[in-house]
Amino acid sequence: MSAKDGQAGKPQKGITVKKDEDFSAWYTELITKAELADIRYNVKGFIVYRAWATISIKKMYAKYESELEKNGHMPLVMPTVIPERNFFMEADHVEGFAPEVFWVTEAGGEGKKLEERLALRPTSETALYYMYSMWIRSYQDLPFKRYQSCQVFRYEGSMTRPFFRAREFHWIEAHDVFATLDDAKAQVREDMETTYKMLQDEFCIPIIFFQRPEWDKFAGAVHTYAADALLDSGKVIQLPSTHLLGDNFSKPFDVKFINSEGVSEYGYITCYGPAISRIYGAMIAILGDDQGLVLPFDLAPVQVVIVPIYFKGKEQMVNGKCQEMEKVLKEETDFSVKLDDREYITPGEKFNEWEMRGVPIRVEIGPRDIKKEQVVIVTRNPRDKHFIKIDDAVEKIKEIANGYTAKLRDKHLRKFDDLIVMVETIGEAREVIESGHIACIGICSIDMRGYDCAENIEKGTGAFIRGKRVDEESISFERCISCGRPDPVTVYCAKSY
RNA sequence: AGACAGGUGGUCUAGAUUGGUAUGAUUCUUGCUUGGGGUGCAAGCGGUCGCGGGUUCAAUUCCCGCCCUGUCUACCA
DSSP, X not given: OOHHHXXXXXXXXXXXXXXXXXXXXXXXXXXXXXXXXXXXXXXXXXXXXXXXXXXXXXXXXXXXXXXXXXXXXXXXXXXXXXXXXXXXXXXXXXXXXXXXXXXXXXXXXXXXXXXXXXXXXXXXXXXXXXXXXXXXOBGGGOSEEEEEEEEEEOOXXXXXXXXXXXXXXXXXXXXXXXXXXXXXXXXXXXXXXXXXXXXXXXXXXXXXXXXXXXXXXXXXXXXXXEEEEEOTXXXXXXXXXXXXXXXXXXXXXXXXXXXTTSOXXXXXXXXXXXXXXXXXXXXXXXXXXXXXXXXXXXXXXXXXXXXXXXXXXXXXXXXXXXXXXXXXXXXXXXXOEEXXXXXXXXXXXXXXXXXXXXXXXXXEEOHHHHHHTEEEEEESSSOOEEEEEGGGHHHHHHHHHHHHHHHHHHHHHHHHHHTEEEOSSHHHHHHHHHTTOEEEEEESOSSGGGHHHHHHHHHHHSSEEEXXXXXXXXXXXXXXXXXXXXXXXXXXXXXXX
């Protein structure tokens, strides 16, 4: 903000930056003005989640948890700390995560060292599988599916952003053990279905699942599959990922079972990590507009706001009608309804405030409406205005509520396809990426064999190879865009957060 | 992690080549006015000028270190 704006004397309650002009500034304003997070806590990468975000995030957790439980997962809660010797049991895992770990080294008196350092979990494989080896005895115990909702800690990224990237973040992690590799692979597919169901259907975030190249896997995994979402800034962001761990962890952690023939075997493990805080960030970034937040109906902290239009001398009458409306809505629906009867600010100010906060439905009632026995119903996105007979109001609100999320989803799903552009040269790839698109290219391989080409492509385009599409791939190329070898794999290349 | 730019009442901001504890707006509180898309007026509250050290009679201002924020690069969910 310039000095001039600061002195302009205008209220600065609303969003002043256009989303497509300066995405970062827009996002920062949204976070502060809609009271989603507070970054003034003064520890880098650790932010305060404020009420408005916390309510939506809790609803997201609830949906996700119930879906996981429907699929046979049981909940548990692990300690936040992991003893050093557990943490170091799987070599690749350690190599990947060690640089990001916060260590607890002292406790009690000043300078009193712990005998063994404790890691603040960056993820819980090494905590859980230590226990799994004690819990799992026989094939009768399998599949063994557990999840926990928790916070994890990673010392990384100077570029921290509220919700997108923090040093402490909120997620769910599911860790499942199976008797066969095929069962484990089936779990990976289930995780991907869960992701589509949650992110696309419930949160209206368009995603594509990619199998990550060999050089870009989760530390310790056989294969990694990750959902990428595209933000309006033209960059993709990695959302949930599911990992086929095979027996890479079963061996060091001794996760074994006795099969039906009485022979001891190692279990096959998968893990799935939807980072709810990041999903929330991506959701508000994708759905939000110049007015502020736009939320799926189920996730809005307030779903219907009633705004009375007061005129001098008619306050009682207007209030009476509004209270009636509130009461009926609360009786006939389970929506979160708010009557904004503050008398010290104008209706216009209320409209703007609740729109900024993403309330899906607004009901306005004033003297004019009362005379006509109607109410005014306005939806947040798209902004439609309906004049409805007061007796039909509840039905209309239910109808709008039912269709609201689906409308939002359709609007954003369509956008994804337009952003993918097929290209044949690295130069073209660079161009389309710089104009905020995803480049679809051929590369000789996503095994380590393709690593040199990948480096060349990533250097030439300034973007990253996100991997091979997991759903059906209709595009094929003649040659690798880098080395020219025939029969390449079709992959996607984009800038990432 | 690296480069650059910053940090002044709750929020935003002026002030520094000229060192002497600070400008304005907004928020908030009280009262009036107003009210169908961000009303107006009056009064009041609110600041150890990010933290620590140095230079100085005196530091918000100059110097050093640290913390935090932003933008752009390097790695992850």
